[in-house]
Amino acid sequence: MNRIRAARQALGLTQLELAARARVSPRTIHAVEKGKPCRQATKRRILTALGVPWELRHEYFPAPRTVPAPTESAARAAQGA
Numbered sequence: 001m002n003r004i005r006a007a008r009q010a011l012g013l014t015q016l017e018l019a020a021r022a023r024v025s026p027r028t029i030h031a032v033e034k035g036k037p038c039r040q041a042t043k044r045r046i047l048t049a050l051g052v053p054w055e056l057r058h059e060y061f062p063a064p065r066t067v068p069a070p071t072e073s074a075a076r077a078a079q080g081a
Contacts, residue, residue, distance in 0.1 A: 002033050002034075003059060003060040003061075004029075004032055004033055004046060004050070004061075005033045007050045007052060007059045007060070008029075008033075008050065011050065011051075015030055015033070017048055017068065018046070018049055018050070021045045021049035022042075022045040022048070022049035023045055024045055024046065025055075028042060029046070032046065032061075034074065035062065038061075043057055043061055048062060053071075067072055
């Protein structure tokens, strides 16, 4: 289960109530609970509203995925060379 959703439910909050506490839209809470990325400022607001220290943010929000740089041969193949 999503850690944000679990923390919200543990506090007995609805998505609407958490959104009001965090000063973000309910749609943002819904998206975050679905695993969508959000800005760092939004993460900070949500964690603060849940009473979670900022230092634990990596436990509540997954690390962004990185896209590996294309290799030289892959770049040539994409160009049709």
